[in-house]
Amino acid sequence: MNIELLFAAAIVSATPILFAALGQLLTERAGVLNLGIEGTMLVGAVCGFVMTFALGSTAIGLVGAALCGALFSAAFAFCVVTLRLDQVVTGLAFSILGSGLSAFVGQSYVGKALPTRGPVGEASPLADIPGLGIIVFSQDTMVFLAFAIAAFIAFYLHKTRPGLILRTLGESPETLDSLGITVVGLRYAYIIAGGALIALGGAYLSVINTPTWVENMTAGRGWIALAIVIFASWRPGWVVFGALLFGLVDAYRFRAQASGQAFIDPHFLNMLPYATTLIVLIVMSRPGLRARLRAPAALGIAYDREKR
Secondary structure, eight states: OOHHHHHHHHHHHHHHHHHHHHHHHHHHHTTOOOTTHHHHHHHHHHHHHHHHHHHOOHHHHHHHHHHHHHHHHHHHHIIIIISOOOHHHHHHHHHHHHHHHHHHHHGGGBTOBOSOOOOSOOOOGGGGSTTHIIIIITSOHHHHHHHHHHHHHHHHHHHSHHHHHHHHHHHOHHHHHHTTOOHHHHHHHHHHHHHHHHHHHHHIIIIIISOBBOTTTTTTHHHHHHHHHHHTTTOHHHHHHHHHHHHHHHHHHHHHHHHTOOOSOHHHHHHHHHHHHHHHHHHHHOHHHHHHTTOOTTTTOOOOGGGO
16 A cells, blocks of 8 residues: 555645534634534535536536635524524434435435536646655645645634634624624624535535545545544644544545455444544533533534523
């Protein structure tokens, strides 16, 4: 097994998970638990594929996917922020809804391939550098965009005043409200922005990574992204590390199965997304574990200014 190609494939496999995890990070830092992440990824995947297939432009397809994810997340925000519905139940409902919508919209595209991938960036001449060239510089533009967004979010969270407001939003929304800052508006903004990033993760799968439509093609990556955010303690740097780790496992799984050298049962790897989801739900229901992982204090709690 070629190690350079394995690590290059690991970065590609990590990219959709990283987009989704960064979107989830923004949402949860705002104090909202979005268990609809898998459904949002699927909405982004089908919207991106359909638009790219119809218009022949990858760029338009990706932008359209982000907009669809933003709209889908705006509906989720209305339910959990305005109506103050239970975030766990609503998130699971939106996950099922997104899965159903993607299957309905994509049913006539099953098995079809994209006529063109469009201008997502050519491989750099630096790709000819032995070792690092293949691993890093052979990647497409969206890979670099994902890591650039991760760096920006890390800077934004810890070095800017809006980032401080975001952290306070997840820890003590009452404090912001007392300062005249609109909690509802901010939560809407971060849920929608997070949804756009999550949808980009799904679109990366259907438009760039595997430019063909397959029902439920995210295959639990949304749940993996959710788990990464929690076990990274809501820190962007560790989110990147977690995405790369799962990307490496995913890349190894495919290459080992193809070469017949797998020493980890592929059925075990297929089970991981659902096992991690169960672990996440256990963690979120245990105050002691939440505190140990440094979860935002207001995460999953609907804000009602009348009760503050």
